[in-house]
Amino acid sequence: MRKSRIIKDKVAHGTMFALTIIAILMVVVIAIGLYLKSAPVLENKSLWSLLFSSEWRPMKGEFGFLPFIMGTIWVTILAILIALPISLLTAIYLTEYSKPVVRKFVFPALDILAALPSVIYGVWGVLVIVPWISQHVAPHFVEFSTGYTVLAAGIVLGVMVIPLLVSLFIEVFSSVPTDLREASLALGATRWQTTKKVVIRKTLPGILASTVLAISRAMGETIAVLMVCGCVIGIPKGILDACYPIPALIANNYGEMLSMPFYESALMFAALILFVVVLVFNLLSRIVLYRLENAEK
């Protein structure tokens, strides 16, 4: 009796350990897979020309990823610029100011928003944002725009990221002990002063980590962006230009015209870029986080 209990515990331990290792190994396997698949193009072209050339002529075997990389950067930055302040203030309102009744209604709504399939955001972008940009925004700045622009992609992506960011920020702010807020309030601070100087200061590492998570998510988002970005190859010169981020490139082209030499390999290389960027980005944020947390101690 006693023995079987201990054996069960050992089996459970072993199984969970194995599953954890498998989950981590998946990342390594994907990285290796992507590298092997993109090896042919890497052997034939210099890394420099792949990353920094804007010549994209698959028929001629020219693969310059700069337009796609720039497209990804533009859209991601714009999305975060839109989402960050809105999410931060919303989360501050919900945790620091709102009554519990408000929270009771807003929290489930946020969860629903976060769970909406991205294609729905894409459709909303096509039906609402794209025409709005084309008819009301763009005419002030350029002669003609279809509305399928960096701006449209940034807005759609930003709105998509907001529920995620708000939930993360709420989690982060809720981790601040009430005592700490009261210590500040008891000195005659207003709630805004307390939020600014104590809550945000205390949670800076968490805010940063959440933002990095949101950026990683935004970089990889495919379908909603693909639907509104215009998918025109070229380095965008402003937010009213069309763009073509990396995930859209892969989704649009993979499986087609793979008979072309190096084409598949090039697309896999695009995936590898995305993978490495997100990985490096997360690692960097870990380092910053570590520094910040240690500075407090």
Added chain:
Amino acid sequence: MIEIKNLNIHIKDNHILKDVNVTFPEKQITCIIGPSGCGKTTLLRTLNRLIDSVEGVRMDGQVLVDGQDIIHSGAEITELRRKIGLVSQRPCPLPMSIFDNVAYGCRINKMFKNRRQLIYHVQKNLKAVGLLEEVKGRIRTPAARLSIGQQQRLCLARSLAVQPDYILADEATSALDPISAKTVEDLFVKLKADYSIIMVTHTLRQALRIADNVVFMYLGEVVETGPANQVFNNPQHELTQKYLTGAFS
């Protein structure tokens, strides 16, 4: 002087404080004693209106701080809180340096125009709680690195820095080791020359040692109140007698 008249506090459906009438004299230590859950902390938190953050709280009656009713009338809560310092049970340093912790309230309340005055003021208050020497050379390091007893004294210095008239202490020594507790307790005795101190305490012996006045509470009511020697040596109420003799705690 703080005067409480017919104070009733409800939180949702619970009647927490029942018709409380108490006066806290100036420049003395008043200890609020009583068994757990009798409303000591609620009473304390009403005085600086930190109770406001509790969901579903209703207050009626009067709490007069220097003659001004803080429950009704558009009382300026932030100014009230500046006037009434708080030292809580567990020390709670703000996530900043030792210096900034003490300077925090001064900056919030825009007390000083020039930096030199601020530095002098911070040092003065650190000295008042006996910390200045101990933190010499690391005043710009995070306050979280201090020992828990030092942290509590830092919190006291932080409260003193905004020049309050009253100090509320909510079992301020209960989380500390005996030596730190003694240091903090002695500080309170020293501080009563300049401040009116209202202290919730769980340990009768502490009240015996330092109280000038005692308020004994039971189940949300003030059972007995008066000068410490009178309440301790000649309690009028049967419940007080039982509590003091340790029949319940």
